[in-house]
Amino acid sequence: MSDKIAYARHGDIAVLTVKNPPVNALSQAVRQGLWDGINKAEADTGVRAVLIVGEGRAFFAGADIKEFGKPPLDPHLPDLIRRIEASPLIVVASMHGVSLGGGLEVALGCHYRIAVPSARVGLPEVHLGLIPGAGGTQRLPRLAGVDAALDVMTTGRQIGAAQAHDLGIIDVIKDGDPAENGLAYARELLDAGATRRAVSELPLPAPIDWDATFGATLARSKGQISPAWCVRAIEAAYAGDFDAGMKAERKIFFDLMQTDQRKGMIHAFFSERAVGNLPELKGVAPREVSRIGVIGGGTMGAGIATAALLSGLNVHLLEMSPEAGEAARGRIESNLSGALRRGKISPDQHSKILGDALQVVTDYDALAEADLVIEAVFEDMAVKKVVFAELDRVCKPGAVLASNTSYLDINEIAATTSRPGDVLGLHFFSPAHVMKLLEVVVADATAPDVAATGFALGKALGKTSVRAGVCDGFIGNRILSTYRTCADHMILDGASPYQIDAALEAFGFAMGPFAVADLAGLDIGWAVRKRKRAEGIDPRARDAAYADKLCEDGHFGQKTGKGYYDYAAGPKARVPNPDVMPLIEAERAAQGITPRDFDDEEIVRRYMASMVNEAAKVVGEGIARRPLDVDMTLLFGYGFPRYRGGPLKWADIVGLDGLLSDIKGYAEADPYFWAPAPLLEKLVAEGRTFDDLNKEEG
Numbered sequence: 001m002s003d004k005i006a007y008a009r010h011g012d013i014a015v016l017t018v019k020n021p022p023v024n025a026l027s028q029a030v031r032q033g034l035w036d037g038i039n040k041a042e043a044d045t046g047v048r049a050v051l052i053v054g055e056g057r058a059f060f061a062g063a064d065i066k067e068f069g070k071p072p073l074d075p076h077l078p079d080l081i082r083r084i085e086a087s088p089l090i091v092v093a094s095m096h097g098v099s100l101g102g103g104l105e106v107a108l109g110c111h112y113r114i115a116v117p118s119a120r121v122g123l124p125e126v127h128l129g130l131i132p133g134a135g136g137t138q139r140l141p142r143l144a145g146v147d148a149a150l151d152v153m154t155t156g157r158q159i160g161a162a163q164a165h166d167l168g169i170i171d172v173i174k175d176g177d178p179a180e181n182g183l184a185y186a187r188e189l190l191d192a193g194a195t196r197r198a199v200s201e202l203p204l205p206a207p208i209d210w211d212a213t214f215g216a217t218l219a220r221s222k223g224q225i226s227p228a229w230c231v232r233a234i235e236a237a238y239a240g241d242f243d244a245g246m247k248a249e250r251k252i253f254f255d256l257m258q259t260d261q262r263k264g265m266i267h268a269f270f271s272e273r274a275v276g277n278l279p280e281l282k283g284v285a286p287r288e289v290s291r292i293g294v295i296g297g298g299t300m301g302a303g304i305a306t307a308a309l310l311s312g313l314n315v316h317l318l319e320m321s322p323e324a325g326e327a328a329r330g331r332i333e334s335n336l337s338g339a340l341r342r343g344k345i346s347p348d349q350h351s352k353i354l355g356d357a358l359q360v361v362t363d364y365d366a367l368a369e370a371d372l373v374i375e376a377v378f379e380d381m382a383v384k385k386v387v388f389a390e391l392d393r394v395c396k397p398g399a400v401l402a403s404n405t406s407y408l409d410i411n412e413i414a415a416t417t418s419r420p421g422d423v424l425g426l427h428f429f430s431p432a433h434v435m436k437l438l439e440v441v442v443a444d445a446t447a448p449d450v451a452a453t454g455f456a457l458g459k460a461l462g463k464t465s466v467r468a469g470v471c472d473g474f475i476g477n478r479i480l481s482t483y484r485t486c487a488d489h490m491i492l493d494g495a496s497p498y499q500i501d502a503a504l505e506a507f508g509f510a511m512g513p514f515a516v517a518d519l520a521g522l523d524i525g526w527a528v529r530k531r532k533r534a535e536g537i538d539p540r541a542r543d544a545a546y547a548d549k550l551c552e553d554g555h556f557g558q559k560t561g562k563g564y565y566d567y568a569a570g571p572k573a574r575v576p577n578p579d580v581m582p583l584i585e586a587e588r589a590a591q592g593i594t595p596r597d598f599d600d601e602e603i604v605r606r607y608m609a610s611m612v613n614e615a616a617k618v619v620g621e622g623i624a625r626r627p628l629d630v631d632m633t634l635l636f637g638y639g640f641p642r643y644r645g646g647p648l649k650w651a652d653i654v655g656l657d658g659l660l661s662d663i664k665g666y667a668e669a670d671p672y673f674w675a676p677a678p679l680l681e682k683l684v685a686e687g688r689t690f691d692d693l694n695k696e697e698g
């Protein structure tokens with residue numbers, strides 16, 4: 001028998017203990033071991049019941065995702081579960097940790113289910129672009145009803161033991177050791193004369209309006225298709241017997257396995273976990289951080305302080321004056337009330353945080369004992385240099401000094417201190433207590449343990465942290481500047497901001513670039529344009545000044561009520577601002593441009609080509625270590641659709657050679673903007689993909 005399953009006899013009960021750390025994924029060896037274990041128990045004279053229990057952190061985390069996309073190996077999971085269910089012995093599942101996907105499907109194939117109170121169950125396959133493929137769509141509705149089954153499957157959310165018990169998924173909840181609980185329960189069942197039973201033999205609950213539910217689910221899923229296919233798989237249960245339903249489920253599962261959405265989502269799953277594992281930081285211990293200083297309590301400083309407080313850290317926030325300090329405290333209090341309202345913290349935690357965890361100060365000496373300080377003052381190099389000189393003066397040796405700058409040079413900031421090794425960028429996204437992305441910007445002199453501390457802080461704050469090098473805008477904002485410029489060029493040439501937003505939202509972005517600009521504040525882009533113009537713009541670059549005119553008139557987007565859109569009827573009511581098109585038309589006329597039509601396909605193609613080309617430059621220059629670092633930056637900070645995996649995974653899927661030839665085609669009219677990335681040319685010449693580079697760095 002496979003070494004993944006241990007077989008033991010306890011009187012008339014056989015125990016199959018699963019040993020596949022870290023989370024007992026149902027790999028081929030585990031499936032084979034369970035199959036052999038059931039055979040052995042049935043042949044073992046005197047055995048009347050079988051207990052299946054997991055060792056370590058979980059019952060089962062589901063099918064082994066690493067096997068996806070490869071030819072399926074015997075025994076297949078649905079057959080194994082059918083085999084377990086068909087056993088004449090009483091089969092008991094004892095669940096702890098998570099039972100997800102195929103893991104819950106195994107439990108549903110067992111005859112009885114016991115779980116510890118902390119156990120969690122779910123069918124998260126939709127998050128991988130799939131549906132449950134081992135009977136989940138056929139068994140769960142029989143047990144819990146169609147509505148509950150659809151809720152669990154289409155959201156992919158985990159539910160706790162108590163709710164699972166209410167739904168009939170778990171028979172008994174009992175605290176204690178899962179193996180001992182399972183044995184005692186199996187003994188009880190045998191003593192009570194319990195007999196084999198099977199969820200697949202339960203009658204089907206009343207059907208629902210399948211077409212309406214399919215349509216509504218599709219509309220809710222913002223372009224992702226797998227949730228709606230859960231509906232079709234359940235519907236199939238009603239068309240024939242159980243085996244016919246299983247066949248239909250399997251077909252949908254394998255059809256989805258072939259889709260680009262499945263490839264994108266599985267890339268996202270593994271990249272999300274790989275992004276914080278940097279080979280260069282292996283074995284480097286982070287510095288201890290419990291006391292945080294934040295300089296500046298505006299939008300970002302208040303958000304960063306909130307994130308730190310919510311994670312249990314003590315924060316000293318420094319502002320310029322007592323009045324500014326009070327305003328900062330007000331912002332933090334309002335963020336924390338939101339967290340309280342949403343149940344993220346208890347009333348007790350809320351008052352404790354406001355009681356002593358947060359100190360608002362105006363004197364730098366209060367930061368003498370801080371382990372890490374994050375500067376979030378105005379985006380102005382001169383102001384930042386003054387702040388870092390003060391920090392250098394008061395902070396204890398070994399304190400980590402970070403800047404939240406969006407674009408400025410961390411090397412230049414570090415050089416103003418006597419300890420550049422302690423300086424790095426920690427670039428949060430707005431709102432900082434909500435957005436998941438953190439760019440850890442490693443400057444030339446940043447010490448490895450300081451970079452490691454940035455990642456450790458990110459983890460403590462629940463962020464997805466990405467390593468970035470120093471350049472104008474790091475990974476995310478540098479790429480954003482390029483694709484925004486591409487959108488501006490399309491506007492000069494004839495597209496409208498509204499058409500561009502609509503085309504990109506249809507592609508799957510949470511918001512189009514102009515709606516995003518209105519949300520972030522048009523003054524941010526304006527300040528960047530002014531800075532770049534002052535530094536000197538390359539004469540070959542096309543310029544668009546129409547957006548400056550909006551800002552000159554005081555229209556900064558949502559916060560002033562008007563930007564590209566008019567928000568008079570509320571932030572969600574995006575009505576085009578009638579002042580915008582005349583400004584654009586005037587600019588076209590001034591530049592002597594005759595506008596032409598763009599279709600949505602061309603808009604997406606150009607926008608994505610500019611994004612991929614800049615991303616390839618960012619990887620080629622080492623600003624991002626790996627393509628997956630870019631993918632996760634765009635996914636967690638810029639609303640890129642998860643089911644497309646990230647811009648470089650998308651590029652691999654659509655084909656790098658086609659993209660490069662598009663870029664070369666666009667370059668005929670504008671060779672400066674569309675200069676192809678050397679890395680993209682190299683990959684095409686070598687017939688390789690961005691994902692090949694991810695694997696090399698592995």
Ligand code: 3HC
Nearest residue numbers: 023025061062063064065066100101102124132133134273
């Ligand atoms: N297959 C293969 N590897 C898996 C896995 C799986 N199902 N689930 C987790 N892992 C790996 C992770 O990649 C990670 O590997 P690493 O250490 O090399 O990076 C390791 O296990 C630990 O995972 P996490 O870091 O995510 O640990 P957490 O404790 O934070 O979370 C978890 C554990 C909740 C189980 C989380 O990993 C998770 O959600 N896993 C995916 C669950 C899932 O989607 N299951 C459904 C699979 S599809 C299916 O079952 C199809 C069926 O219907 C036929």
Ligand code: NAI
Nearest residue numbers: 296297298299300301319320376377378379405406428430
């Ligand atoms: P903001 O204008 O809302 O806040 C800046 C705060 O800093 C103000 O409260 C001001 O009183 C305070 N301040 C200024 N000089 C100070 C000094 N010398 N000492 C103490 N406090 C001082 O600005 P915002 O948006 O919070 O940006 C802060 C930094 O974060 C900037 O570098 C910006 O580029 C960056 N950033 C901004 C993002 C955004 O979406 N707003 C996103 C990510 C980074």
